[in-house]
C-alpha cells in the first residue's frame with residue numbers, strides 16, 4: 623500500500639479477530655511511533671503495550687466497551703507534560719506531540735493490514751490507576767490493535783471548500 627492508500631483505507635475498527643499480532647509487525651509499528659516528530663524533538667511520550675489478558679481486563683473500569691477487548695493487543699499512549707516544549711505564550715505541546723506519534727501508530731497498523739480505533743472517551747483517573755501511571759504522566763489515547771473482523775464503510779467528511787480558506791480567514 624502506498625501512503626495515500628493507507629490514508630484512504632484506514633477506518634476505526636470496532637470488531638477484531640482473536641488471532642495474535644505478529645511480533646515483527648508490532649515492532650515495525652512501534653518503530654514508526656519512535657521516529658515521529660515532536661516539538662523541539664522533546665519526545666515527551668511513553669507507550670504501554672498491553673498483551674496480558676488480565677492486564678487488559680483491568681482496563682474495563684476505565685473503558686467498558688466489550689468490543690474493545692476483542693483485540694489481542696491494546697496500546698495506551700501517555701504524555702509527560704513536564705518534558706514537552708512550551709511555547710512563549712505558555713501552550714504545552716504534549717498533546718500535539720503524542721497525537722502525531724499515535725497517528726503514526728494508526729497508519730503503520732493500517733499498512734500492516736491491522737486495525738485500530740483511537741479511544742479518547744476513557745476515564746483518565748481509572749486508567750491511571752489500572753496502568754499504575756506515576757505523577758507527571760498522563761494517559762492521552764488508547765487503541766486496540768489486531769486483525770479487523772469488520773469492514774466499516776467510510777464515514778463522511780466536510781467538503782474541501784468548507785475547510786480550506788485561501789490566504790486569510
Ligand SMILES: Cc1cc2nc3c(=O)[nH]c(=O)nc-3n(C[C@H](O)[C@H](O)[C@H](O)COP(=O)(O)O)c2cc1C
Pocket residue numbers: 632633634635739740741742743744774776777
Ligand atoms: C481524538 C479521537 C478520539 C476518539 N475517541 C473515540 C472513542 O472514545 N470511542 C470510539 O469508539 N471512537 C473514537 N474515535 C474514533 C472516531 O469516532 C472516528 O475516527 C471518526 O468517527 C471517523 O471515523 P473513521 O475513523 O472510521 O474514519 C476517536 C477519534 C479521535 C481522532
